Amino acid sequence: MALGRCSWANPANPRYLVYHDEEWGVACHDELRLFEMLNLEGAQAGLSWATILNKRETYRQAFDGWDAHRIAVYDTAKVAQLLANPGIVRNRLKVAAAITNAQAYLRLCDEVGGLDAYLWGFVGGGPVVNRQRDGYVVPAKTALSDMVSKDLLKRGFKFVGSTIVYAYLQGIGVVNDHTSDCHLFAGEPATVQT
Numbered sequence: 001m002a003l004g005r006c007s008w009a010n011p012a013n014p015r016y017l018v019y020h021d022e023e024w025g026v027a028c029h030d031e032l033r034l035f036e037m038l039n040l041e042g043a044q045a046g047l048s049w050a051t052i053l054n055k056r057e058t059y060r061q062a063f064d065g066w067d068a069h070r071i072a073v074y075d076t077a078k079v080a081q082l083l084a085n086p087g088i089v090r091n092r093l094k095v096a097a098a099i100t101n102a103q104a105y106l107r108l109c110d111e112v113g114g115l116d117a118y119l120w121g122f123v124g125g126g127p128v129v130n131r132q133r134d135g136y137v138v139p140a141k142t143a144l145s146d147m148v149s150k151d152l153l154k155r156g157f158k159f160v161g162s163t164i165v166y167a168y169l170q171g172i173g174v175v176n177d178h179t180s181d182c183h184l185f186a187g188e189p190a191t192v193q194t
Contacts, residue, residue, distance in 0.1 A: 003183040015053040025184060027127050027173035034115040034172055035105055036066040039098050041168040042159030043089050049167075051089070058087030063098060068109075071102035097158035104156040119174055122148055128169075129176045138177045141166045 005011075009020035028034060040059065044052045052059075062085050064070040074082075082088065082095045105115065112118045120126075122144065130138075141149075145166035152160040160168075169175040178184040 004181045005184075006177075006179045006182045009182075010050070013050055013053070015056075016050065019053055021184070023173075024171055025127075025173050025176040025178050029116045029120070031114045031116055032066055034119070035068055035101075036060070037171050038105075038115070038157075038160070038168055039063070039066070039101055041164050041171065042097055042101070043091075043094050044167070045094070045159055045161075045164055047089065055088055058085070062088050068102040068105045071099055072106055074099050094159060100156065100158045104152075108155060119148070119169070119172070123174055127173055127176050131180075138179075139166065142175075144175070145169060 005017070005020055006024075008016075010016045028037075036059075040052050040056065043059070060066060062082055079092075079095055079099075083090050083092060088095075108114065108118055112121075128144065141162040145162045148169070149160050149162040149165040152165065166175070170177050
């Protein structure tokens with residue numbers, strides 16, 4: 001018997017299924033993955049998530065395993081190399097944003113200890129678990145994503161608009177939006193985010 005999944009988890013794309021079953025909505029506290037996902041969500045802006053998932057391994061190689069210390073000091077030669085790499089999204093603004101984000105991330109680490117402490121602090125350390133109800137539609141953004149987005153922008157991060165941030169919060173499990181017909185649905189008790 002096939003497992004029920006959220007409707008967006010396309011069974012034709014094995015990467016989608018693995019991402020859905022093993023990452024999306026699962027609480028993440030790993031700094032490297034938190035930094036990676038922030039940048040991948042920004043790279044996805046205007047594109048499908050499948051495009052980014054299909055390029056994820058190349059992104060890891062191209063961006064030195066998402067080592068923020070290395071990325072923060074990329075020079076023009078490295079940027080040119082990235083922009084010539086067909087395995088990533090070759091958008092100058094998105095590549096520049098990854099560098100800027102690495103610099104902002106390092107400052108955030110000095111100030112609050114990193115993305116783990118920072119992000120989970122917005123929700124008191126536990127995930128927001130949305131419970132479906134009649135007519136519930138997973139939102140594109142929320143008051144939480146507005147607040148996080150505004151603060152990230154103030155701290156110098158790029159490509160962190162509220163919609164991108166909401167997708168990011170879902171991806172790292174700060175928000176769990178698995179649907180009630182999904183085998184990963186959290187059920188009761190739940191907090192309905194408005």
